[in-house]
Amino acid sequence: MRAWLKVGVAAGFAAATMAAAGLASAQNKEIVLGFQTDRTGATANIGVPLGTGYNDYVALVNSKGGVEGFKLKVVEIDNEYKVPPAVEGYERQKKEGAVIIGLFGTPHTQALTARLVEDKIPGTSPGFGSAMSRDGQKYPYLFPMAASYWSQMAGGLQFAKQQLGGNLKGKKIAYIMYDNPAGKEPLPVLEAIAKQEGFDFRVFAVPPPGVEMGAQILDLTQRYRPDFIITHLFGRAPSVSMKELKRNGYPMRKVVAMAWGGAEADIEAAGGYAAAEGYNTIQFAGAGNEFPVVREILNMYSQQGKEPPKDLRSSVMYNRGVLTAAIHVEGIRNAIKANGGKAPTGADVKKGFENISGFTLGGLVPPLKITPEDHEGGGWVKIYQVKGGALQPVGDWYQGFPAVLEQVLKNEAAKG
Amino acid sequence: MFHRESGVFKTSYRGDMALYPLPIAKWTVGIIAAIFIVVAPLALDDYYLSILNLIMIACVGAIGLNILVGYTGQISIGHAAFMSVGAYTAANLATKLGWDFWLTLPAGGLMAAAIGALVGVPSLRIKGLYLAIATLAGQLIIEWTINHVPAISGGTQASIEVPKPALFGYELKSQGELYGFLLFFTIIAIVGALNLVRSRIGRAFVAIRDQDIAAEIIGISIFRYKLLAFAISSFYAGVTGVLYTYYLGIANYEQFQLVTSIDYLAMIIIGGLGSILGSIFGAVFITLLPTFLRNFMESFGGLFFTDAELATVVPYLRLTVFGLLIIFFLVVEPEGLNRLWRNIRNYFRVWPFSY
Structure with a gap:
């Protein structure tokens, strides 16, 4: 029974630390980004470099002072390319206050489509999901934001x-x-x-x-x-x-x-x-390492005295992660600007997304124009x-x- | 469930058959039910309720599979396909005919039962691993059919959006409301299964599992009961699929592929074959443990790793620990968590006067 007691105490302690962490994030000016990827499942060969690219771009933004004075925090979930972990992970991200969810995988996108509308949190599905979801009137909180x-x-x-x-x-x-x-x-x-x-x-x-x-x-x-x-x-x-x-x-x-x-x-x-x-x-995202933003990420690594991640060699997937993060950040930036510097809600970020245009990140991102009708941004x-x-x-x-x-x-x- | 008397005091068949022979056992079950019905929805927030919801759905599916594999001894790796049959039946009825969940849910279950009995036909001639392969064929055929027949799979990308379940015109949308919806059917599933396995049918299943020739000699129709086992198990699977569909608001066969069948087999093997409580333990274990491990590691991982490293380390570490724990529990007690629980309970049966 001792062992059980220990597990119980540990669980209680874990819950307490999580609560404390939640409190701390409320005090700082912090915006939470939910991001799902697949690091251990059927599509891990895509999920790993994509996830690294996403985290690296957010780290780069944070190292330059964040977005309009807000720091960004990524809550990453490994959904193993299975639906139940994706649903559970989504609820976790929602609980931690995510204002945007980067979805991963078509079945999971479909499983969460209804929830996103319910909770008024925009979700993104670059390069997968249903092509029909470019229709922003029918799917108000789903953004393919890249060619379907x-x-x-x-x-x-x-x-x-x-x-x-x-x-x-x-x-x-x-x-x-x-x-x-x-x-x-x-x-x-x-x-x-x-x-x-x-x-x-x-x-x-x-x-x-x-x-x-x-x-x-x-x-x-x-x-x-x-x-x-x-x-x-x-x-x-x-x-x-x-x-x-x-x-x-x-x-x-x-x-x-x-x-x-x-x-x-x-x-x-x-x-x-x-x-x-x-x-x-x-x-749907530029390939190769010859982009200003990728050079900046490399710079950031060398300034911290660290080796750049080897995922950079898989530039196609890495850059897609960067693209996902960059558009997320841009949507949030628009949202903060629109509501006068306050922390945005999911609904604000949705409007922020629908104002993205002419954001190319030195050629890595296509000349998207996302509108309330066209959530795909043109299908470039x-x-x-x-x-x-x-x-x-x-x-x-x-x-x-x-x-x-x-x-x-x-x-x-x-x-x- | 949780208590045992210290000797045999039964004087009637009725007493011997009782689900809960002791008053204290009735009380415990009552208290547990009260916790889940009253306390949990009031005390827990959306996140924890969503985990409970997933566990309850898994429970129904695991109990169904255990009736077939654990009680009747017929291995099936087509369980997830029967879920998709239920899911698509309910989704089509709900969208095309506008039926409510109290009609689509049994309809989905019955359709799955019919298909399940059909897939179970080879079980009359073959056993063990051979049957496993036959049911695997069932899984693949059902997947292929749903993928290739637009009349079944409807919509874009073989998925059908389903309206949320409505009760007297009131839509059940939030996690809390869906919790009530799922809990209702989970309780029915558990009580139904508990009663099934102590009935004539349940004893016939066990007889077939233990020695089918002997069972036939004492007058059990193998043909009837094997197919019945497949039908009942598939009915549970179909209901699981329907619950999933209503919970997520979409029917999509990609959630019910072979991997899901294997997951459910893992649940009942870890939980304990031939035990309802074991199915529940297994469903909880497989659903909750990855989440628990992740939260645990993220809370304590900060002591060893930076945040950025944590994101890349936790998924692998969690998978490793998850695998190790499964091996650990199976080595400690090959008969599953249910047996482990019974050992603990038996230890305390005459405690502290064990000798």
Whole structure:
């Protein structure tokens, strides 16, 4: 029984310290940011560099004096890519006074959508979640704030069009997708654009976890013989798709991967940069370390006499973390300015978000314009190509087929 | 549940069958019920209520699985799929036909029971690991079907938004109100299961588990009771799915994938196979321990790490400690937390005059 007593006392002590910590944060001028990531679950390869990027940017802001006199505090939750920990973590973040929640993962975003409205706390889902949630009237507290799967698909097709000489008529496009809801989401956009541009397409579904797709790729390269390929895969699957396409002799420059298939880790796992030369990736945050804000973070580390984190090498995901944090901070900055220097509530931050425009962070963030109607900020993407041992940008930020996207959104919303 | 008499004093079958043979046991159960019904919702804030809510949902699911695995001895790793059947049935009925929860909840359970009995058919011929693989097929087929049939999965991204449960026109929205909603059904689930396992059906289940040929010889229809076990277990799973759906406001099959099935198996193995209290212990253990460990480490981790390091260290450390604790408890008592609890209780049965 002694042991039980000890555990009880320890639990009581833990509760007391937590209460004390809560009291302390109320006295300082502090704003709490809730951030969920996945450091130990199915998508940890994304969650770890993304989480580091997020924390580093917030630390950078704090080292420069915070936002309008407020210090920022991150309450990070590792949701293990499971729904119950995500729900529990959200309640924890709410209890600690978070005015913004950085969500992680589509199922968790959906599980918390209703709660966010209930509690009037804005949540962000950059690059995942439902594409429908760009509609700010229908989903008032959900902010994709980066290109959704729809915008990524439209961006990929725009790129294909440009690469194939400005005309898609009569061309054949293959879409390799993860056979899950996220994989299927861009299909209405693909259908609508195929109709408008007059090209033929075929869908090749790969069942999760997608480490075996020899049959599909063989069918695709030997029988269908597409002019261009768009892939939408997760986890280990992107590197497998690259290897298989390579083996079948398909040129990499005619392949473009959507957001979660274009990180440095995928290229390395597929046999390195030389093997992947020409592979195109769709990005919603700039890739590489050549951004002023990343240099500032490096500076901050060297001033503290510390080694920069090795997650910086995974710049695609790291920069997405920086982008998430930067837009969070910008929304909070707008909110504080709007209410005259008082600590903002979740509803204030929502309005702050809806005023973000022309915030590019030296090119790392696309030229977003978030409005009460458009929570996606325009759906900007940029293509990065594997070229000479690095990911090199191709052209500038652009929006793919915005008019078609508008129409698809209307159609899908009407379906209910 | 918590007390034992010091000898056998029963003089009637009725007394022998009683759930709580001692007056003091009735009192304890009454007090515990009062704590959860009256004190908890008044004393706890939203955060702790949300944890309790998740635990209660897990309890219903774990009890259901224990009826099948623990009492009847049929291994199933398709439990999460039956939850998704319940969830989507209720979600479709609630959105397309506008039914209230008191209709959709049993409907979801019954639909899951029907599908569960179907998936359970191979159990008539195969046992053990072979059955596990057969139910795994059930899990994958159900996942695939929901993913590929828009009539079931509706909406964008195979998820259906569901209105909050309403009682006489009043929407149950806050954590406290949902707590009441979930508690009501959890109590029914617990009481139902406690009574089920001491009935003829429950004894038939146990007989099948212990030796199915012997059970058949003494007149138990294996065909009927094995499928009944699958149906009842799946009914509980379906109700779990419905509760989840109403709690989150959305039905989404990605919450009910294979990993979730394994989680529930872990709950009943750690809690104790063939025990209702064990299912509850297991559900509490698996749901609460990660949270408890994180809060504990964040409170004390400050002594060893800076805040920034803490964010990167805690998740891994927590996972390690969580795994070690599971091993620890299973090594200390392979029959689960329920057995551990019974050992403690038996020690105090004649305390302090143990010899």
